[in-house]
Amino acid sequence: MSPPSLDLSKTYTYSDMILSSRNTPRISLRRAASYKDNAPLSSTSSRFSFNHLIVSPPPSPGLPALVPRHGKPVPTHTPRRCLRGLIWLLGVLVILYYGVSRIQMDRPIRAVGWATNAGEEYEMVGESEVPDFPTPVVVTDKRGRAKWTVSIPPDHEFPLKPEQYVDMCSQNMEVAMHVADLHSHSHREHAAHYGYYHVDPNFMDVAEAEAHGLLPGPKSKTNMKEDELVGEMTGGQMIESDVCEKSMTFVLETADAGLGKTLMMLWMSYGLAQKEGREFFIDDSRWYACSLLHSSIANGRRAYGKFTNFFQPPPMPQCRPPPRHEMLPCPHSARHLVVSAATASHTFGGAFNEVYEDARKMEVYRQKPMFDFARTGYEKLFALADADSVYVNQRIEELHDRTKLLNSETANGMLVGVHIRHGDRHPYEFQYRDSYVPLDRYAARARSLLNDTLNQAGNGNNLAEIVIASDDPDVYESDEFSHAARAQEHIKLASKKHLDSETPNLGTRKFVDETVGWEGGFFAGMFWSLGKPSSVPATAVELKDTTLPPTEEAVRLRELLGRAYLMDLAVLGKSSDRIVCTVSSMGCKLLAVMMGWDEAVVKGSWVNIDGDFEWRGVSW
Structure with missing residues (x-):
């Protein structure tokens, strides 16, 4: 029995009657092509394609709605439409960026600020001219990018005061961080410290800033006296x-x-x-x-x-x-x-x-x-001036002659240099940090070096000599080193006891000034008081604004003291086969450098008796 057939003509007529009453245009219905009609004849046919994979079957046939839908249809957000909107947005942003950049390029180049010191904080202050004092400044290049440099007036005194150099380095760090924040448009955490050879891309050297007209140029240097x-x-x-x-x-x-x-x-x-x-x-x-x-x-x-x-x-x-x-x-x-x-x-x-x-x-x-x-x-x-250099060479030759054998010109003895620092420099070793290393430790170590070296040489006829240099005149008269030779005798320091023993008795003449000696070693306070006018009481309290300038006599005495120190170092460093000293003294470290790395460190000719500490360079 065959299935009942569908009379499409009757359906069309019924629908047309209802739609025509609402003035709706006529809709003709056609039989849709079957989805299977587009299928390939075989898997190896030349008509084979992948259309059947991407073409979805048509929706089921249906009749138009009898009642129209109210409201707007729900929009469909396709990926192509979203991509198109994103491209439009990017285009607008690019146009705005170039517009703002063009406006900034048209602005004149000027300094926009510098750092002022207010305690430990630094504030950026905007100005149109460079300051008349040394300070880092922030400038802008032709593209409006922030850079920083250092502005020192060309006619400013040189060198700057030490405190100005210290403040400048602190300010440079602050300004460098500030400019880095300007480039990142936000404040961010900076490294605690950069590498020694770190190059700040935002720093502009002074000569480069002048070449770009950001700092005063060569015209301002014509009257500068250097x-x-x-x-x-x-x-x-x-x-x-x-x-x-x-x-x-x-x-x-x-x-x-x-x-x-x-x-x-x-x-x-x-x-x-x-x-x-x-x-x-x-x-x-x-x-x-x-x-x-x-x-x-x-x-x-x-x-x-x-x-x-x-x-x-x-x-x-x-x-x-x-x-x-x-x-x-x-x-x-x-x-x-x-x-x-x-x-x-x-x-x-x-x-x-x-x-x-x-x-x-x-x-x-x-x-x-x-x-x-x-x-x-x-x-x-370290090439001493002519007069001192001549004396040092003669002194070294004299000390070497003392250790030469009488019947030989090549076999020499041994010189052991001893450097003793007292005064305001105390040892690193805990038990002596409030006083000084005892003199008998210096003497014992020096004798030990002499005995070890001479015994290893196997020649008892070798002569030995201990050469001593100290900032304390009493050391030369001590029992431990009274027999030792001075490093140099050209400029001697003397204590009051020694001066009194050599001063003739003048009776009760009251107008003679009291003898003042170099007591206990080198003290900073004693050094600064050398040559002061006698009219200033010794107990006077000196302030910054009332301190008297040093006299010519003070300068002369201080030059003598410096020359004596340098000649002591020169004789010990150039003549000694072994050196005994305390590493807490800077003179001891200098003597190691004068001996050389191989001699002082590798061979162990430089001997420290101040604990187990080692050589180290600058102590800041």
């Missing part, structure tokens, strides 16, 4: 030479009355400059005869005198030093650096140790790169 640097060429040769590409200038100025720390920093700075390919200069214009408290009224008088009063000039570079306002204490990536005792923590601080300490070695051998820096500086810079 003092001559040690190592600077003079005359026509200087005018014809070019400015050095990179340089380092060491400033001889320190609050420390002692000469040893300054000498070690000077040597290490020279070695570091050679390592970095920088030309080296020395400024001694502010080597004042006063401490930091006295620097404001020193009237140009110096602590130890000119550098050339003690040493011969250093090697002359074949170029000119840069203008003084281009010399910066930091960042270290600056083309022209200034190094002084005030900035030792920046130049020879933790970042310096991280780079140059040999992490593959143990103990003192980690310090060899720093030792080499100091050794390089010693070889080039």
Whole structure:
């Protein structure tokens, strides 16, 4: 029995009657093609395609709704429509960005701020002109990008005061972080410290900033008077030479009355400059005869005198030093650096140790790169002035003659140098940190070295000599070292007891001044009081504004003291086969450098009796 058939004509007529009453156009119904009609004839037919995989079957046939739907149809968000909207959005943003950038490029180039010190905080202050005092400044380039540099007025005094160098390095760090935040458009956490050779991409060197018109140019330098640097060429040769590409200038100025720390920093700075390919200069214009408290009224008088009063000039570079306002204490990536005792923590601080300490070695051998820096500086810079150099050479020859055999010109004995530091420098060793290492320990160690060496040589006829140098005159008269030879006798320090024994009895003449000796060793307070006018009471309290400038006599006495110290070091360092000293003294460390690494450390000729501490360079 066949299934009932569907009469489509009747259905069409019924629907047409209802739709026509609502003025709806006529809809013709056609038989839809079967989904199977598009199927391939076979799997290997040439008509085979993948259409059947992507073409979905048509919806089931149905009749139009009798009642129209109310409301708007739900939009369909296709991926193509979303992508089109995203492209339009990006296009609008790009147009806005270039529009804003163009507006910023049309603005004039000007300095936009500098840092002012207010305690420990720094505030950016917007101005249209560079300040008339040394400070880091923030500038903008032609594209509106923030950069920072350091502005020092070309006519400003050089060198700056030590506290100004310290503040400048602190301000540079703050400004560098501020500019980095400007580029990131937000405040972010910065590294505690960067590597020693970190280059800030936002820093602009002074010469580069001047070339771009961001700082005053060469016209402002025409009337600037610059003092001559040690190592600077003079005359026509200087005018014809070019400015050095990179340089380092060491400033001889320190609050420390002692000469040893300054000498070690000077040597290490020279070695570091050679390592970095920088030309080296020395400024001694502010080597004042006063401490930091006295620097404001020193009237140009110096602590130890000119550098050339003690040493011969250093090697002359074949170029000119840069203008003084281009010399910066930091960042270290600056083309022209200034190094002084005030900035030792920046130049020879933790970042310096991280780079140059040999992490593959143990103990003192980690310090060899720093030792080499100091050794390089010693070889080039420690050439005493003519008169002192002649005496030192004669003294060394005289001491060597004492240890020569009478019947032999080649077989020599042994010289053991002993360096004893008292005064305001105390040992590292705990039990002696409030006093000094006993003299019998020095003497016992010196005799032990003599006996060991002579016994190993197997020649009892060898002669031995102990040579001593100390800042305490009483050491020379002690039972332990009364038989020892002085390192040098050209300039002697004497205690009051020794002076009284040599002063004739003048009876009761009251107008004779009381004898004042060099008691107990080197003390900073005693050094600064040398040569003071007798009209100032000894108990007077000196303030910053009332401190009297040093007299010519004070400068002369301090120069003598410095020359005596240097000659002691020269004789001990160049003549001794062994040296006994305390590493807590900077002079002891200098003597190790003068002996050399192989002799002092590898062979053990440099002997420390102040605990188990080892050689170390600059202590900042």
